[in-house]
Amino acid sequence: MTRLYRLTTGGKENLVTDEFLTTETTYSEDRVAPFREQTQYTADLDSLGRVLDWVMGDGAERFDDRSDLDAAVAPAVREFVNVPRRAAADEGIWHYLSIVWRPDYVRYRWTLERGNSSLTSLREKFTKSTRDLYAPAFARLWFMADFTKSDGGYRTTEKILKRQYSANRLFDRTDLRQRPVIRAIARVAYDLDDDEFIDDDDVFETVAKAVSHELTTISAESVGVDGMEKLVRQKYDRVTG
Amino acid sequence: MTTHEYSVDTYPYRHAGETVGFDIDSCEIDGQKHELDSSGSPVTLFESDGWSTVTFEVALTVEDETLEYVFPDADDHDGALVVEGYCPSTHGRFVEPIAVRDFGAGSHASEVELNREEFRGLTTLTPRLLRANSRSADDEYASQSGRYLADGPRFDVYFDRPKLSLKGDLPVIPAEFSDSNNPGEPGTEWFVDVRDAETPRLYVNRDYPTVVSAINAIENPTKQGIVGRVVLNHLAVSMLTQFTIKAASHAVAHGEIEYEWQETLLHGLCSEYFTDGTVEELEESLQVEAISDTVSKIETIYQRRRAPHEDVKRLLEVMPS
Numbered sequence: 056m057t058r059l060y061r062l063t064t065g066g067k068e069n070l071v072t073d074e075f076l077t078t079e080t081t082y083s084e085d086r087v088a089p090f091r092e093q094t095q096y097t098a099d100l101d102s103l104g105r106v107l108d109w110v111m112g113d114g115a116e117r118f119d120d121r122s123d124l125d126a127a128v129a130p131a132v133r134e135f136v137n138v139p140r141r142a143a144a145d146e147g148i149w150h151y152l153s154i155v156w157r158p159d160y161v162r163y164r165w166t167l168e169r170g171n172s173s174l175t176s177l178r179e180k181f182t183k184s185t186r187d188l189y190a191p192a193f194a195r196l197w198f199m200a201d202f203t204k205s206d207g208g209y210r211t212t213e214k215i216l217k218r219q220y221s222a223n224r225l226f227d228r229t230d231l232r233q234r235p236v237i238r239a240i241a242r243v244a245y246d247l248d249d250d251e252f253i254d255d256d257d258v259f260e261t262v263a264k265a266v267s268h269e270l271t272t273i274s275a276e277s278v279g280v281d282g283m284e285k286l287v288r289q290k291y292d293r294v295t296g
Numbered sequence: 297m298t299t300h301e302y303s304v305d306t307y308p309y310r311h312a313g314e315t316v317g318f319d320i321d322s323c324e325i326d327g328q329k330h331e332l333d334s335s336g337s338p339v340t341l342f343e344s345d346g347w348s349t350v351t352f353e354v355a356l357t358v359e360d361e362t363l364e365y366v367f368p369d370a371d372d373h374d375g376a377l378v379v380e381g382y383c384p385s386t387h388g389r390f391v392e393p394i395a396v397r398d399f400g401a402g403s404h405a406s407e408v409e410l411n412r413e414e415f416r417g418l419t420t421l422t423p424r425l426l427r428a429n430s431r432s433a434d435d436e437y438a439s440q441s442g443r444y445l446a447d448g449p450r451f452d453v454y455f456d457r458p459k460l461s462l463k464g465d466l467p468v469i470p471a472e473f474s475d476s477n478n479p480g481e482p483g484t485e486w487f488v489d490v491r492d493a494e495t496p497r498l499y500v501n502r503d504y505p506t507v508v509s510a511i512n513a514i515e516n517p518t519k520q521g522i523v524g525r526v527v528l529n530h531l532a533v534s535m536l537t538q539f540t541i542k543a544a545s546h547a548v549a550h551g552e553i554e555y556e557w558q559e560t561l562l563h564g565l566c567s568e569y570f571t572d573g574t575v576e577e578l579e580e581s582l583q584v585e586a587i588s589d590t591v592s593k594i595e596t597i598y599q600r601r602r603a604p605h606e607d608v609k610r611l612l613e614v615m616p617s
Binding site: 139144186270 | 307390425
């Protein structure tokens with residue numbers, strides 16, 4: 056297990072330069088020393104590193120679609136950085152992992168080549184806080200996997216993250232980022248054919264939006280997964296009926 | 297001031313608004329009593345480190361009138377009084393039941409225990425009255441399980457000291473005014489420091505986490521962000537007014553306008569009031585018989601501006617760092 060560090064004040068501001076974003080720059084221990092501090096947490100970064108090496112190397116041709124890359128890496132991030140939520144919400148830890156530990160993966164996933172990402176967008180992958188589940192490179196995967204994992208493992212994580220449109224419709228909405236909600240939607244997604252729900256962008260977005268509206272006046276934690284599932288089905292029936 | 301479109305939600309069923317009372321009677325950290333500020337919210341837990349559990353003794357109060365309004369049957373309150381928690385940093389949410397079904401009007405006490413490893417930064421605790429079970433009737437009362445029937449004022453609990461980030465916005469200096477080395481007065485929210493007129497500074501008190509949190513939220517397209525902008529614009533009007541008075545005082549004392557930031561305020565933003573812009577005019581405006589009118593007029597000028605907090609930002613940008 057490897058001790059986790061966090062970047063402190065001034066770290067991301069000093070280290071995430073245009074040169075850092077556009078070249079293969081990696082920082083030495085001395086360079087980051089003024090901006091880092093040790094945390095009480097550890098992670099299996101060797102194993103996670105091997106997964107990243109594989110998806111960027113031998114396994115690369117299987118991940119032409121960047122959503123497939125997220126679906127493959129997210130369970131590994133959650134599993135090998137097995138820390139409590141308090142640590143997962145510490146943006147300094149994620150900044151350290153993306154800026155100092157594996158900037159190569161972040162640049163690979165959001166490559167500037169072929170116009171896949173803008174400089175601003177790539178910068179945000181290194182610097183955004185954990186409150187934003189769209190941008191921060193590793194943190195977004197940790198939380199998405201945490202919301203979607205179940206006793207059965209990461210089957211749901213993979214099903215949802217393979218579809219970037221659907222994943223964004225869920226995780227961009229603050230009120231849908233709740234375990235009972237995500238699990239209820241996953242149950243319905245497994246019950247229906249993919250092309251009836253999770254692969255039908257219009258239906259999926261309309262249902263997600265309708266559930267989001269309901270959550271302004273309903274407590275998902277109180278009704279639990281069963282209660283939310285009824286609600287999701289009700290919305291689905293209304294949209295498709 | 298920046299404006300945003302609001303949609304005012306109206307509940308499609310009987311909702312009693314903010315009618316649930318909420319008190320935190322006591323707080324213990326790892327079994328040791330933790331003193332709360334007499335004003336209640338916010339609760340700050342960041343003074344001590346190395347602890348694992350915080351326990352709040354809470355009391356939720358509901359009136360007969362509320363119960364009669366939101367439930368179809370006055371003798372059967374099929375509801376639950378709960379404390380709903382939300383931690384934006386961890387995306388964590390929880391509901392702690394305080395009284396479930398068959399409870400009457402009055403105060404209901406219970407404990408809410410939170411494990412520190414699940415939270416970071418701000419966590420909000422909101423009292424709510426919910427519908428417990430679904431019902432089939434189609435009337436003016438809520439029928440779905442989990443519906444909010446009434447709520448109350450929330451408590452803000454800070455597990456960690458909020459950071460003043462303001463990246464891309466106000467370049468202010470966060471400081472703890474309770475620390476004797478800082479220029480601000482303890483108990484105040486911000487301080488305009490022009491002791492060195494060449495490099496004036498704007499300090500914001502880190503001892504006030506609510507203000508810092510509101511300011512930090514201004515870039516978020518959320519209600520908190522909108523409230524943050526309103527708060528920040530009100531603060532900015534006062535800040536700009538104080539900067540302007542100090543700019544004028546300094547010009548009078550030195551017989552000239554020496555720095556660009558003074559020029560920006562006196563000849564730029566307030567040219568409508570300081571029409572000549574001469575030192576003589578400034579001196580006249582600061583006389584005892586004129587100062588009240590001067591402050592009032594300057595405040596009005598700043599209140600009319602679209603986004604006073606952006607003016608503060610631009611002002612600080614012309615000040616040498």
